[in-house]
């Protein structure tokens with residue numbers, strides 16, 4: 001059975017209209033985009049503060065879609081803002097453009113990859129799945145534990161158990177790895193994702209070497225991370241792709257981990273903002289600052305705990321606080337999921353939960369190692385869909 005992804009159900013008529021996929025220009029602001037497409041700028045100004053801020057988080061090269069009439073009039077644009085919500089610009093029957101934030105219809109599948117090394121894990125995973133995200137994820141997971149360059153030999157088997165979202169018939173967003181293993185010289189190195197969203201080895205020790213710390217001392221969280229929340233009063237979908245910490249203006253902001261400042265400047269929504277790229281591939285973001293610490297600029301190297309700036313309320317902020325974000329590539333993740341945990345090792349109920357997760361994954365690993373399913377079923381997705389005007393269902397274009 002083919003996998004079928006539904007587009008949004010839209011009251012659109014497709015007399016000779018064309019679906020044009022395009023990628024979001026890296027670094028382009030939402031206003032510039034509207035200008036370039038000759039769309040009314042009021043679309044942006046009518047958004048409320050929170051949604052305006054979200055437009056600054058449109059991932060680099062986000063896969064967007066435009067529906068254009070045979071008279072070359074834009075009828076609809078879909079722009080994903082994260083893997084749960086998208087901006088929908090559409091032409092009303094009265095020929096006015098409107099915009100709203102709507103959920104992304106996507107499907108998640110559990111996938112299992114078994115492959116044997118021919119050249120290197122990254123290349124072989126990429127070749128087998130076509131997913132750069134999965135390949136880099138795997139390499140990063142084992143960083144510091146396994147020396148891929150030195151120890152991995154052709155023929156070494158690896159298994160990845162993961163969940164992948166599909167939207168409009170394509171891989172979408174980061175794969176969520178639940179477990180992975182590689183066997184080198186007869187020894188198995190395995191990683192298991194626990195209920196806390198973190199990765200552990202078979203003994204329950206934290207697997208990822210790179211551990212972050214909170215960016216504020218005595219932090220008081222005022223707003224948590226959510227990719228999609230329905231606001232019952234405003235009757236609309238919201239997202240908050242970071243964590244807010246309430247603090248007095250001028251409170252020191254600390255680098256969450258070692259890295260290099262890849263942005264120190266101003267953005268409309270986030271105000272005075274610093275972004276730090278860390279060696280494990282994640283990027284942290286510190287927004288609404290009052291000012292940066294002297295000497296901190298794009299290119300600066302920072303260590304964990306270094307002061308980088310001071311809490312303020314620059315940009316679209318309702319009051320002094322630090323908005324703290326974490327990105328895997330350009331996908332926002334919950335920053336708290338990668339913070340250092342106080343306890344080491346599991347006990348009691350948590351230990352039993354971990355053992356259950358580990359056994360389940362070990363069974364999958366063993367099954368894969370026994371059957372060696374080198375040929376993978378490839379999802380039979382066509383490239384592009386459009387919305388059928390009668391049924392409002394997605395159809396192959």
Ligand SMILES: [Zn+2]
Nearest residue numbers: 242243244323
């Ligand atoms: Zn925030």
